[in-house]
Amino acid sequence: MITDEEFFKRMAGLVKDINNTIHYSDLPSNFRGQGRIIELIARHEGCTQRELAGLAQIKPGSLTQVLERLERKQYVIRRRNEQDRRMIRVYLTDQGRQFHVQLDKHRTAFAACLLADVTPAEREQFIQVVDKMQVQLHKYYSEALKNKERDEDK
Numbered sequence: 001m002i003t004d005e006e007f008f009k010r011m012a013g014l015v016k017d018i019n020n021t022i023h024y025s026d027l028p029s030n031f032r033g034q035g036r037i038i039e040l041i042a043r044h045e046g047c048t049q050r051e052l053a054g055l056a057q058i059k060p061g062s063l064t065q066v067l068e069r070l071e072r073k074q075y076v077i078r079r080r081n082e083q084d085r086r087m088i089r090v091y092l093t094d095q096g097r098q099f100h101v102q103l104d105k106h107r108t109a110f111a112a113c114l115l116a117d118v119t120p121a122e123r124e125q126f127i128q129v130v131d132k133m134q135v136q137l138h139k140y141y142s143e144a145l146k147n148k149e150r151d152e153d154k
């Protein structure tokens with residue numbers, strides 16, 4: 001029988017290996033960071049920077065840095081709202097849309113490769129286990145999670 005320590009060691013190892021594969025491979029950008037922001041903009045075209053920061057669960061200042069890099073690559077454009085000049089809306093450029101399509105193809109291929117030997121029943125069981133663990137995490141550590149969210153909002 002697998003011990004709790006071995007379970008968490010294996011789970012952490014998998015997450016680390018996935019992150020390293022994504023980060024150090026020749027994939028177009030990574031699936032996190034800029035790629036994640038591109039994905040969110042594609043799904044919420046024209047959202048405000050504040051809305052995008054909320055969707056990405058990152059600080060507005062961190063988002064600004066990512067958006068500046070994406071603008072330099074000509075993937076996004078930011079426009080001030082004519083009715084309320086304080087609001088800045090974010091849009092993908094044509095080049096950004098092409099990058100999003102390319103990134104989506106790589107994500108799909110990566111997922112297919114990673115899940116090739118995992119049956120639908122095993123996937124369902126895995127999700128059930130993850131859901132149970134998340135319920136327990138929130139049940140016993142919700143205050144710590146709230147404190148983290150408050151710290152990120154500062």
